[in-house]
Amino acid sequence: MTPQTLAHRAYAQSAVPTRTPRDTEYEAISKITHRLKAAAARKGTDFGGFVQALHENRRLWNVLATGVADTENALPSALRARIFYLAEFTEHHSSQVLGNKAGVEPLLEINMAVLRGLRQIRGN
Numbered sequence: 299m300t301p302q303t304l305a306h307r308a309y310a311q312s313a314v315p316t317r318t319p320r321d322t323e324y325e326a327i328s329k330i331t332h333r334l335k336a337a338a339a340r341k342g343t344d345f346g347g348f349v350q351a352l353h354e355n356r357r358l359w360n361v362l363a364t365g366v367a368d369t370e371n372a373l374p375s376a377l378r379a380r381i382f383y384l385a386e387f388t389e390h391h392s393s394q395v396l397g398n399k400a401g402v403e404p405l406l407e408i409n410m411a412v413l414r415g416l417r418q419i420r421g422n
Contacts, residue, residue, distance in 0.1 A: 324416045330358050331409040338402045349396065355405060356392050359385040384408055 330351075337344070337351035363385035365371060366378035373381075388408065394400035 320416055320419055324413060327358065327409055327413055327416070330354050331406060331413065334402065334409070335406055338406075352392050352395060352402070352405075355409070356389060359388040384412075 334351040334355050337348040341348040363382050366373060366381045366385075371378055388405060391400055391404055395402050395405070
């Protein structure tokens with residue numbers, strides 16, 4: 299390895315942009331949404347993977363609900379209430395999906411709507 303290559307790698311590693319909490323939220327929701335969508339497509343051949351992806355989505359929404367329930371959360375109270383409601387809906391609907399009484403699409407739509415909102419915030 300040449301000295302120029304070593305220098306380039308060292309500089310490139312330190313040049314990683316600073317991530318905001320919104321960037322972290324966006325990435326987490328995006329990854330889980332992608333996993334859930336892919337797992338839903340393979341549900342017939344990999345039901346265990348589908349259940350795991352559904353569980354990850356439930357855990358995500360549990361974390362979001364816990365965050366907005368914190369009295370020190372800086373989000374407007376109306377937005378906090380809506381996020382908490384979506385977490386409750388996700389919990390209930392996920393049970394319906396596991397019981398084969400509902401489809402996964404509403405969960406994916408909710409996550410995508412949140413991603414669109416976070417993208418608008420990131421773009422400002």
